[in-house]
Amino acid sequence: MQKGKNNSRRDFLKKLSLGIGGSAVALSACNSPDFDDFLQKNFKTLSKEDIDEIILNLEKKYSEKYGKKFSVSAEPAIDNTLFGYALDLSRCIGCRRCVYACVDENNQSRDPQIHWITVLQMDKEKGIDYMHSDIHYNPELVPEEGHFYVPVACQQCANPPCVKVCPATATWQEPDGIVVVDYNWCIGCRYCMAACPYGARHFNWSEPIVPDEEMNPISHYLGNRPRPKGVVEKCTFCIQRVREGKYPSCVEICPTGSRKFGNMLDPESEIRYILENKRVLVLKAELNTQPNFYYFFGV
Amino acid sequence: MFIMKDFNSTAQKIIFFNCLIILNLFIGCNNNTSIENDLQNPVISHLEDKQNVEIAVSRPPFSDEYIFPCSECHADMEVNIEPRILEMHEEIVESYNHDSENRWCLACHDANTRDSLRLASGKLLDFKKSYKLCGQCHGDKLRDWKVGVHGKRSGDWNGKKQYLLCVHCHDPHSPHFKKLKPDPPPVKEEDIDSIE
Numbered sequence: 001m002q003k004g005k006n007n008s009r010r011d012f013l014k015k016l017s018l019g020i021g022g023s024a025v026a027l028s029a030c031n032s033p034d035f036d037d038f039l040q041k042n043f044k045t046l047s048k049e050d051i052d053e054i055i056l057n058l059e060k061k062y063s064e065k066y067g068k069k070f071s072v073s074a075e076p077a078i079d080n081t082l083f084g085y086a087l088d089l090s091r092c093i094g095c096r097r098c099v100y101a102c103v104d105e106n107n108q109s110r111d112p113q114i115h116w117i118t119v120l121q122m123d124k125e126k127g128i129d130y131m132h133s134d135i136h137y138n139p140e141l142v143p144e145e146g147h148f149y150v151p152v153a154c155q156q157c158a159n160p161p162c163v164k165v166c167p168a169t170a171t172w173q174e175p176d177g178i179v180v181v182d183y184n185w186c187i188g189c190r191y192c193m194a195a196c197p198y199g200a201r202h203f204n205w206s207e208p209i210v211p212d213e214e215m216n217p218i219s220h221y222l223g224n225r226p227r228p229k230g231v232v233e234k235c236t237f238c239i240q241r242v243r244e245g246k247y248p249s250c251v252e253i254c255p256t257g258s259r260k261f262g263n264m265l266d267p268e269s270e271i272r273y274i275l276e277n278k279r280v281l282v283l284k285a286e287l288n289t290q291p292n293f294y295y296f297f298g299v
Numbered sequence: 300m301f302i303m304k305d306f307n308s309t310a311q312k313i314i315f316f317n318c319l320i321i322l323n324l325f326i327g328c329n330n331n332t333s334i335e336n337d338l339q340n341p342v343i344s345h346l347e348d349k350q351n352v353e354i355a356v357s358r359p360p361f362s363d364e365y366i367f368p369c370s371e372c373h374a375d376m377e378v379n380i381e382p383r384i385l386e387m388h389e390e391i392v393e394s395y396n397h398d399s400e401n402r403w404c405l406a407c408h409d410a411n412t413r414d415s416l417r418l419a420s421g422k423l424l425d426f427k428k429s430y431k432l433c434g435q436c437h438g439d440k441l442r443d444w445k446v447g448v449h450g451k452r453s454g455d456w457n458g459k460k461q462y463l464l465c466v467h468c469h470d471p472h473s474p475h476f477k478k479l480k481p482d483p484p485p486v487k488e489e490d491i492d493s494i495e
Contacts, residue, residue: 088448096482113486136487141478202462245455256476265417269456270447279446298449 017149033155042169043182043221055221059073062217062226070217072225075243077176083237083270084264086280087246088298091258094119094142094149101253102153106224106239107216109208117153117219117250118199119285124148128283149222153250154179154200154235155283155291162192164271171232177245177292178236193232201234237261265291367426369413378410394473407432407471433465439466 017268040046040054055072062070099117120133124146133150143149160179163171170185171192193201206230219225220240227233238248242261246252251259262269274280280294382403385392409417414434415423424432424441434441447460451470454460468476 091351091477093479094481095479096484099485100482112491115485118485126381136484138481138484140480142481143478242456245457247453247456252453254451255479256470257449258449262456268456270452273446273447298443 029271030057034236037184038251040184042185044172053219058221058225062237062279063229064217065226066212066215066217068212068217071219071221072245073218073240075220075240077174077178078243080263080265081176082264082292083156083242084262084275084292084294086158086260086271086274086278086294086296088256088260089148089150089295090259090297090299091256092119092149092151093256094121094137094144094147095241095255096153097253097255098250098259101249102140102235102238104214105216105241105287106227107210107211107219107238107251109204109227110201110214111209112205114202114208114233116200116233118203120150120152121145121147122150123150137150148285149297152198154199155293156235156237157215157291158290158292158296159288161195161197161287161289164194165191167191174222178222178239179234180236180239181234182222182234183227183231184226188230188232190232197289202231204229236257246262258298367414369408373413380410381404391472396473396475397471427464429471430465433471445472 007039036053036057043048043051046054051074051216055074055196057298058072059070062072098117099115102113102117103110104106106116108116118135120130120135121137121144122128122133126132128150137144137147156173156174156179158177160173162180163173166184167189168187170187171179171181173179188203190201190203192202204227210226215226218240219235220243223236223239238246238250241248247261248259251261260270260274262271264271266272273293273297278296278298280296282289282291282294320409343468349381363467382405385404395425407416409415409423412423416426416429418432419435430441430444440449444462444465447462450465453461470477
C-alpha cells in the first residue's frame with residue numbers, strides 16, 4: 001500500500017518533468033509569427049527596434065493575406081497637438097454617409113456588422129433624449145420633419161472611464177487625446193464596453209469579415225489594421241489619417257459640412273473658433289467624462 | 300434679297316445651335332474635372348494671406364441646363380428690366396424659391412453684362428466670387444464660412460484645405476439644402492443570426 005503510493009508520486013513527478021520538457025521542446029520549435037504575437041509586450045513598453053520589427057512582420061503578413069501592398073504605421077502623436085471635434089447639430093441631416101465612410105476607411109467587420117458611428121434620430125420636441133431616440137430610422141428622404149440627428153462615436157474623453165477599467169492596460173489615451181486599443185493586449189473582457197456611457201466600443205464576436213478588395217491597406221497599428229476575433233475596437237479619429245495631417249474620413253464625406261476637426265491647441269484652427277464663438281455642448285456632461293467631442297448649433 | 304436674308308437667319312440658327320452643343324460639351328466636360336485639378340487655380344485671394352494656409356475653391360457648378368457664357372444668347376437681345384415671369388429658363392422659373400416675392404433674376408445678375416453677377420452697390424462680380432454676393436444678405440454665414448465653420452472643408456487639418464462655394468451645396472435659385480436618401484440603418488438585434 002505504502003509502496004504503491006510512493007510509486008504513484010514518483011510516476012507523477014516523472015510525468016510532470018516529461019511534460020515540462022516536452023512542452024519546452026514544442027515551444028522552442030515554434031517560431032511562427034503568431035507565437036511572437038503571443039509573447040509580444042504591451043505596445044507602450046516596446047522599444048523602437050521592437051516596433052519596427054513588429055510592423056515589418058505585420059506588413060508582410062497582411063500583404064500576403066489580402067493580396068495587396070499593406071502599410072502599417074506606428075506614427076506617434078504630433079507635438080503640441082490635442083485633437084478636438086465639433087459636430088453641427090443644426091446641419092446634420094442624418095444621411096449616414098459618415099457611418100459607411102468610416103466602415104470603409106477603418107476596415108470594420110461587414111458581417112457581423114460593426115459601425116463605429118451610430119446616428120440617433122431625435123424628436124425636436126423632446127430635445128436630446130436617448131430613451132426615445134431611434135437608430136433604425138429609414139425613410140425615403142432625410143431629414144424628416146420634426147426630427148434632428150445626433151451621430152455618436154467615441155467622444156475621446158479626457159477622463160475616459162473605459163481606460164480606467166481595463167484590467168490589461170490594453171487601452172489608453174495618447175498625448176494627442178486619441179484613446180487607442182492595443183489589439184494584441186486586449187483580453188476581450190469587455191469591461192470597457194460596460195464602462196463607456198456612449199456605446200462607442202465594439203466587440204468582435206467572431207472573426208471580422210471584410211472582403212479583400214474592400215480592405216483599406218493604409219493602416220495604423222493602433223487604428224484600422226485588421227483585428228482578430230475577440231478584441232474590442234473603437235473610433236480613433238482615423239489615427240492613420242490625422243497623424244498624417246489629413247481630416248478624418250467622416251469629415252471628408254459629410255455632404256453638409258457638419259463635421260469639424262482640428263487641433264485645439266492652435267488658436268487659428270476652426271475647432272478653436274467654434275469653442276470660442278459658438279454654443280457647444282458635450283453628451284452626458286454630468287458623468288465628468290470630459291469629451292474632446294463637442295456638439296454645437298451653427299445657426 | 301429676301302431669300303438672302305432668310306438664308307442668313309437659317310445659317311445663324313445653325314451656327315447658334317452648333318455653338319450650344321459645343322458649349323454644352325465644354326460645360327459637361329468641365330463638370331467632370333476633379334476638385335484636385337481646381338485646387339491648382341485658387342480663386343480666393345483675400346483669404347490666402349492669413350498664415351500660410353492656401354485656400355482654393357473649385358469653379359461653380361453649372362448643371363447641363365445652364366449655358367455659359369450667358370452673353371452667347373443675351374448679347375443680341377433687348378434688355379427689359381421689368382420684373383416678370385420669363386418664358387425661357389423654365390427650370391429655374393419653376394423651382395425659383397429665394398425670396399421670390401421680392402426678387403427676380405436681376406437682383407443678382409447684371410442686366411447689361413450678362414456674364415457677371417452684380418452686387419447691390421452696382422459693382423460687377425465674377426461668378427467665381429459669388430460668395431460675396433450671397434454674403435450681402437447672409438453676412439453671418441459668410442463670416443462663418445470664411446473661418447471654416449459654415450460649409451465643407453476638406454484636405455489637411457493643418458495644411459492645404461479645399462473650400463466649397465455656397466452654390467456647390469445651395470442652388471442659388473432654390474437654396475434650401477436638398478433632402479437625401481439615407482444609407483441603410485444598422486442591422487437590428489433580432490435580425491442577427493447567432494454566431495457559431
